Amino acid sequence: MSSTYLPLQPATLVRNAQGLPCSPRYDDVYHPAPGDGIAQSRRVFLAGNGLPGRWAGRETFTVCETGFGLGLNFLALWQAWRDDPARPRRLHMLSVEAHPFSRDDLATLLRECVPEELRSGAQALLAQWPPLLPGLHRLEFEGGNVTLTLGLGLAESVVPQWDARVDAYFLDGFAPAGNPQMWTPALLRALSELSAPDATLATWCSVGAVRRALDEVGFAVTRREGEAGKRHVTVGVRKPEAGAGARAQAVFAGAHEAIIVGGGPAGAGVAQSLALRGWRVTVVDEAAAAAGMTHAGHLAAACTPLIARDDNLRARLSRAGSRRALARWRDLPDTGAPRVCGTVQLARDAGRAADLAGTLAVLAFPSSWVRAVSREEASALAGVPVRRGGIFFAEGMLVRPQGLVAGLLATPGVRRLAARVAQVTRSGSQWRVRDEAGQVLAEAPVLVLANAAAAPALLGTVPGNVAAWPILAGMHRLAGEVAHLPAAALAGGPRCVVGGEGYLLPEVDGLCVAGSTYVHGAERAERSAEGRDTAIGKALGLVDLPLAGDPGADGWAGWRAVLPGRLPAIGEVPDAAGLWLATGYASRGFCWSALAGDLIGARLMGEPVPLERDLQAALGPR
Template sequence: MSVYERLGLPHSWRFLTHYTVLQSDFEEGAPFIGLWERWKRDPARPQRLHVVALTRTLIDAQALRTRLRAQILPEQHALVEQLVAQWPLNLPGTHRLDFEGMAVTLTLVVGPVELTLPRLAVWVDAVLFSDLVPHLYGVHDRVWHDALVRIARDPAQVLLALPDGQTIRGCHDQDPAKFVRSPTDRMVQQFQVDPRLRHALVVGAGIAGAGIAHALALRGWRVQVLDVRQRRTQQHGGHLAAALTPMVTRDDDVRARLSRAGSLRAQARWSHVGQDVLWRCGALQLQRVSGRIVDLAALADGLGFPSEWVRYVEPAEASEIAGISLNRGGLYFPTAARIRPETLIDVLLETPNIERLDVHVERFTRRNGQWEVMDANGEVVAAAPQLILACAMGAQGLLRRSQLLESGERLAGMHALGGEITLLPQEALVGGPRCIVSGDGYVLPAVQGHCIVGSSYVHGAQVIEPSLEGALDNIARASSLLGQPKLPATLNDTLAANTAGWAGWRAVLPGRLPAVGPWVQAEGLWVAAGFASRGLTWSSLAGDLIAAALSGEPLPLERDIMDKISQT
């Protein structure tokens, strides 16, 4: 019996807006390819097909191609090539792949089922059990029973397709009301917005706002982005380049998992951007010699991640990668990228369906199912059913002026932290490195003849601007990282005459995790703020989380992480 028949198709999905299937094991892809191919041929198919597949590990892309082509019909080989082209590295967590203009999605969830299944943030219509892993009546039965009641769109009607061809309709042994609901449950329930109401306002045209607007626009939403263009230019102008670099920790904690998810989502979403904007130059995180010293070689070995994602390199190999002599080894991240932030923002905001409004937003209110945003004169400048605040520290002030921020909420504790980068002539750094070099600070490969070095942290400042003191601090960092002790003396006279750099504010929340998700007290209100110094890492992921929730898709992040980054 085919997968198609086991799921009771086409009857089960006829004329639906969304149809979501959970596979207990990916089975190297043949069931997914078959389901995708039948979806393409069915005139009564759902508008969007979502497949969520659990798997303990991911095989190599070339092995996947070989095995799939041996199992399926020749007319399905083109679908295999599309799958292989997006196939991710074997990293734990959630990986989202999009096909057919985002009408078909595959969400791969990698790791032990006893961990991954309770963390799913999805509503499913059917579950396809595999005979390759324990299923509903196997050793993980309690895990499956608890999960099914939580993730079934309708627990009484969910279709359970067993390996022997039997089907069970509904799961009745648990009462959904017994489960303690988390902030993520509300986010999962934001689904199937009426197409006539797919209009959103995004306040903030920085990297967070651009990432969210881009994600919504790709799904056919009409998006209006509100910000004062001159203010944004003043705040961000001169920020010549920045780094998109993952982080790792020995225990792969929430911060590391969120960083990995954000880096992967950014690389996928921004794959259309030219190398002049996003250059995958790689990054070295050098072994520290003072302060909190971590054995990076042991860390990399303990994680066991693919070398295409991270590996330890000795000083000689690090020097070869960087193109300059380095006296320390460290972790090498081959996929890390140098990004031109301002140019990237412009590229993302030029996506069809996005309109930029050069307006100041003073406050907002809900009226007749619409969020109305007003300027300083109280005039309504725009209105839409969905409102997303992606304006860093500005989100805190907007919520307060709109009487929606209480003292106990995470955003009430957000504060501004100043930072400064310095532009150094690349000839002063022997041409500069070929990749990002980081540790205590960072040095980026040259842009327009200058290497960007940073970054200082300025606590308690009222005004932030480039300074000689900040530049000297950054030069000292570069000198240490690159092993060039004479660098400060060489540049002192030049800096005294003309300090080149950029300074700005970071919006920082306690715990250094962002706040992304719906505002519990108000329908249709969302927040994405507190990105600190990881705006490039988290902006695309935040966009896909919010856009997926509003568009009825499985969410591309684990539940336990989303609970940590909720507003509460």
């Protein structure tokens, strides 16, 4: 995004004279009559697309909807999947909504219009309902076998950013007379570009201009008799000569087996994502004999998003990454699950605090997710006096790296192999990793290099010229250290993450982590008295506390793999099918870990990708 950023405009709960929920903005109702919303979903959209019969015998099936509204189409679709013994193993829905309801308003409306058999689904939807932030939100149900990828924003902005392969369309925007933007030829073309060759569509709209536009973008359409106040409905099927849409996602056709080189946050995040999708994964790492050993001694770290007045690429990526991390990790065992304690991000000075408040006003993000706080409010949130005000992220997380990595690598389907990979070769469709003696350690059709700053050198052993990218040549290692301070020396430590020029984390095992340093050109990542003093000084610059007693000498040192621009490289290597990168995570490894895993997993499985195309391009190997 740029300075043309438009804030999300949530819906308000308004009723018409008949008591039906309606949109004054578009002069239309959300469903036709009390109790009839689900019936219309079944009659118009499921039956109009030949569902559930069309998905019989398929591994996956993807539905694309315009106009999420109250979620009735999703709930009806999900229930049809549940009730069908011939259902596909995985069902995906992709939907867009420019004006989403708050969770409370949506709960009120669903209580009124959802029949008893769909109540459990409605409650599950509400439990995962996201904060009303622009962008893509992935919700998962049935152990990940049913997913909803919800795009919040204007359809003309959201739809071109989707990356998916669609089997059926539910065209359910408000009527063209009130909301013509949902029915423009340009939008219908963008939707059609995601089509599988046999895609179908259904809509209650039978306006001639819409039917002609659908015909022009590759669908043979038919007008049928309607019911329940609709004179006609429209159904369609992809014309044979139209084939797959120009942007329809390809599906990996090989065996679901992968090798991941590197067992830190990057490799573990990809391993978990693939294993949850049923893949057999081998993680090859020198430290694999002790799960999480790549971060042994790394007591705690923070995962906090960024904001920017223009909601730029970095801000959007950090928001997507932190939200995927929370969704993926919240159900891990206690030793690996993040602590959602919130983050107080302090302004550098009073002028910067005013700038932050102005940025929040422009973005119009919900205050339940991020809000401006005074020094007094920030101190109350932190439980210790802080030196300035700033902003508070309610979903800021404290993670325990060693436990987190161990938990991710313990996902069923992940095998760990303690070895050093010295060479990558290829035999047909299989990638092979070899040790220093040339012995094959593992082979699979998919290989992910997630070994931080060692990735460029290993990529250089791949046959061909795949390593010739300037940005990877610019990767470098940056050493850093943190100090572990007794919580008792800091009045028990903060209750939330406190960040600014450095950070101070809540107590873990009686210690608070203070950080951090950045050492360019270091030969070793090691702790030092100078580095410790720097880390402590940064932390004490955030809180208005004396350091009581002996702070000790405990801490941790490690490396960051940094690329020019400080964005990671995540994606498939051009001209090397099956070879992927997940590297260059720099200081935000825990922000990128789950997002990278789901990006790679979704691309391989041909499911809707929970990340916009422009953000994928920003991360792609380059």
